[in-house]
Structures are given as C-alpha cells and as structure tokens.
Amino acid sequence: MAPIEAKPTLQHNTFLGRQVFATQSDHPLGQVTDLWIDLRQHRVLGFSCRAGFWDLCLQTYAWKQIETLDEQRIEVQSSPVVHPTLILSLNAETGMAVRERLDLGVWTQQGDRLGEITDFSFNASTGTIDYYFLAPHTKRDQTPELIYLASSMxxxxxxxxxxxxxQYKQQLEPEAKNLNLLPWQVAFAS
Incomplete structure (x- = not known):
C-alpha cells in the first residue's frame, strides 16, 4: 500500500461520498456509498461505491486495495467484486454495511440501553476503529453530548x-442526590 496522504484518523461520515478512481487508468469508479465493518474486530473491512444514482452495480473493494487516500479521492487496485461477502469475508452476525445513519444501540451486559452510536473514527492505514461516538439517552429537553467510546470498552x-x-453505565450517569423527601413533599417541590 502506498503512503496514505490523509489524516491518520478518519470519521465514517467524512469518508462517505469520496470519489474512487482506478490507480492504473485514473478512470472514475464512483462515490463511496457504504463502509463494511466488523463489530467484534472493530475494523473497517472495505467499502462499496456506485458510479451514479441510476447505477445498480455496487462495486466493493477490500481495505487493503487502497493505494492512495486523500481528503477527496481514493485510488484503488481496480479489481472489484460485486458481492461484498466474496471479498471481505463478512460474518453475517457481526459484519454490516454502514451508510449515512448508524443504527447501533449501546447496551450494558445487564440489558440497560445507554444510547446510540452516531459515528466512529478509524485509522486510515489499517482500518482499525479507535472510537465510537455515543449519544447517551437524555431527558427530552436536554441535548446529548457525544461521548467517546473506546473500542476496547x-x-x-x-x-x-x-x-x-x-460499570460503564455508572460513568455516564451523575451521582443521584439522596434527598430523603416524603411523598407529599415531592408533589409540592418545584
């Protein structure tokens, strides 16, 4: 793989839409539409692209096929495979395609829902996911602050x-104050 010219860490949402070109011919191959990730290994396995809106042929490339990667352009060894499982060795239980919206809920081992993953950052040269961005569940009138969730957690x-x-749930929740109020006092507290 040639040296990667982009930032060493990329975010999923900034990778989508980049132009893909063949290294040998500089022929445009399309725009990135999907990232293929493995949720147990915390790795980006590859990506898919389409040449246009009406193009029904999805071309998939393994991460190791990237020759050059910069802010707007990706150059790949041009040997795509139409079906991603042929090239990426996807496990049906843990591998998934990620588009604009991530649909990943975060749960504790006891079954408590903590929030949703909104994005992730990964190493540009290896595809290893470093952090997931967690939007914790909050009260309706509060705006959630994104929390870095290390893949090691x-x-x-x-x-x-x-x-x-x-234990991660305790890190997200502030300590509750023990008020020792009687039930009739709660009704009148403002």
Missing amino acids: IVDGGQGWLQVPD
Whole structure:
C-alpha cells in the first residue's frame, strides 16, 4: 500500500461520498456509498461505491486495495467484486454495511440501553476503529453530548447493537442526590 496522504484518523461520515478512481487508468469508479465493518474486530473491512444514482452495480473493494487516500479521492487496485461477502469475508452476525445513519444501540451486559452510536473514527492505514461516538439517552429537553467510546470498552457486538460492561453505565450517569423527601413533599417541590 502506498503512503496514505490523509489524516491518520478518519470519521465514517467524512469518508462517505469520496470519489474512487482506478490507480492504473485514473478512470472514475464512483462515490463511496457504504463502509463494511466488523463489530467484534472493530475494523473497517472495505467499502462499496456506485458510479451514479441510476447505477445498480455496487462495486466493493477490500481495505487493503487502497493505494492512495486523500481528503477527496481514493485510488484503488481496480479489481472489484460485486458481492461484498466474496471479498471481505463478512460474518453475517457481526459484519454490516454502514451508510449515512448508524443504527447501533449501546447496551450494558445487564440489558440497560445507554444510547446510540452516531459515528466512529478509524485509522486510515489499517482500518482499525479507535472510537465510537455515543449519544447517551437524555431527558427530552436536554441535548446529548457525544461521548467517546473506546473500542476496547466493547465486550460484544452484532447486527445493530454493541455491548459494554455494566460499570460503564455508572460513568455516564451523575451521582443521584439522596434527598430523603416524603411523598407529599415531592408533589409540592418545584
């Protein structure tokens, strides 16, 4: 693989839409539409692209086929495979395509829902996912702050979900104040 000219860390949402070209001919191959990830290995395995909106032929490339990667352009060894499982060795339980919206819920081992993954950052040269961005569940009138969730904190993952240790929930929730109020006092507290 030639030296990667992009930032060493990329985010999923900035990778989508990049132009893909064949290294040998400089022929345009399309725009990135999907990233293929493995949720247990925390790796980007490859990506798919389409030449245009009406193009029904999805071309898939393994991460190792990238020759050059910069801010707007990706150059690949031009030998795509139409069906991603042929080239990426996807596991049906843990491998998934990621488009604009991530549909990954985060749960504790006890089954408490902590929030949703909104994005992830990964190493541009290896495809290793470093962090997931977690939007914790909040009260309706609060705007959630994104939390970096290190891939090392995840104990399991599959189609649409990631699991973290139960202790992680305590890190997200502030300590509750013990008010010792009687029930009739709660009704009148403002």
